[in-house]
Amino acid sequence: MSDSPELSSVLAGDAVPGDLAQLICCLAEACAGIANAVERGSLSGTLGALEQSNVQGETQKQLDVISNDMLIDALRSSGLARGIASEEEEHSVAIPGGAPYLVLFDPLDGSSNIDVNVTVGTIFSILPAPGDTPTDSDFLQPGDQQLAAGYVAYGPSTLLVLSTGDGVRQFTLDRAGGVFRLSHLAMEVPKQTGEFAINAARQRHWLTPIAEYVADCQAGENGPRGRDFNMRWIASMVADVHRVMTRGGVFLYPDDHAMQAEGKAGKLRLMYEANPMGFLAEQAGGAASTGRERILAIQPDGLHQRVPVVMGSAEEVAEIESRFARG
Ligand code: AHG
Ligand code: MN
Numbered sequence: 079m080s081d082s083p084e085l086s087s088v089l090a091g092d093a094v095p096g097d098l099a100q101l102i103c104c105l106a107e108a109c110a111g112i113a114n115a116v117e118r119g120s121l122s123g124t125l126g127a128l129e130q131s132n133v134q135g136e137t138q139k140q141l142d143v144i145s146n147d148m149l150i151d152a153l154r155s156s157g158l159a160r161g162i163a164s165e166e167e168e169h170s171v172a173i174p175g176g177a178p179y180l181v182l183f184d185p186l187d188g189s190s191n192i193d194v195n196v197t198v199g200t201i202f203s204i205l206p207a208p209g210d211t212p213t214d215s216d217f218l219q220p221g222d223q224q225l226a227a228g229y230v231a232y233g234p235s236t237l238l239v240l241s242t243g244d245g246v247r248q249f250t251l252d253r254a255g256g257v258f259r260l261s262h263l264a265m266e267v268p269k270q271t272g273e274f275a276i277n278a279a280r281q282r283h284w285l286t287p288i289a290e291y292v293a294d295c296q297a298g299e300n301g302p303r304g305r306d307f308n309m310r311w312i313a314s315m316v317a318d319v320h321r322v323m324t325r326g327g328v329f330l331y332p333d334d335h336a337m338q339a340e341g342k343a344g345k346l347r348l349m350y351e352a353n354p355m356g357f358l359a360e361q362a363g364g365a366a367s368t369g370r371e372r373i374l375a376i377q378p379d380g381l382h383q384r385v386p387v388v389m390g391s392a393e394e395v396a397e398i399e400s401r402f403a404r405g
């Protein structure tokens with residue numbers, strides 16, 4: 079596989095516009111740097127939390143901040159983007175004179191898993207830049223407007239899963255050369271599945287459609303679904319969604335009664351998590367929904383907006399949507 083084509087030549091072969099291809103390569107290179115930082119965590123003393131919170135009120139890990147800085151520095155100096163928005167920053171950052179792209183990212187997803195050496199990731203989304211000096215409102219475009227989206231999973235291998243709107247390709251970091259090489263030409267989410275992923279600790283809060291869906295899966299082959307299901311929950315969206323992208327399944331982070339009582343629409347963020355992952359799921363033949371509507375059709379109303387997420391195998395997402403429609 080060491081002679082598999084590199085990311086840059088695959089993008090050229092896919093006729094991705096030159097500056098967009100360069101931007102994706104810039105992100106990939108920054109993520110190769112994050113892979114090193116994550117791998118060396120305990121050697122460099124960068125595991126563990128900081129005594130500070132991000133704009134979401136979540137405790138930041140040292141590596142959340144390191145990854146965020148690495149991406150921002152790489153993009154700022156590249157001239158390949160006109161604006162950046164990050165899960166870890168309250169407001170977007172304009173880069174006047176950059177190429178006409180906006181980049182949004184979750185620099186380190188699943189960072190609660192960092193200290194226990196479980197897969198974490200980076201998620202990114204690229205939108206067109208409508209003007210010269212973008213402000214927060216310029217980023218509030220529906221996910222359907224994405225020009226590209228991807229995630230990098232820092233696991234046993236460092237993988238880049240990418241779509242520029244014409245299917246989904248997977249690349250593996252070749253550490254010897256420090257480059258991403260093609261490792262899967264066209265990822266496809268199987269339409270049917272026997273696996274679901276949800277944080278069962280919230281079961282007492284679940285809305286009826288979710289509670290009944292999970293109960294029916296758990297009832298197995300003698301229940302209404304007529305087959306056995308398995309449950310998996312890593313608590314890194316990148317790792318859970320990567321499993322779904324690879325062998326099928328449905329990933330759920332729904333809203334629930336407790337969130338509704340607190341006025342929260344969900345846990346996961348539309349702009350940094352749900353939209354890019356939804357784009358990848360759809361591009362691989364899967365689906366992405368809130369349970370009530372297609373995620374990519376949502377008109378965002380805030381950079382850090384949260385949404386319920388149901389994504390993965392198309393038939394299973396449709397099954398859950400039909401339960402919400404019944405009420
Ligand atoms: P982040 O680390 O970027 O804040 O995201 C964490 C998210 C997501 O990766 C994962 O699916 C979910 O939180 C896990 O939530 P629970 O802790 O409720 O399992
Ligand atoms: Mn995340």
Ligand code: MN
Binds near residue numbers: 186
């Ligand atoms: Mn994060």
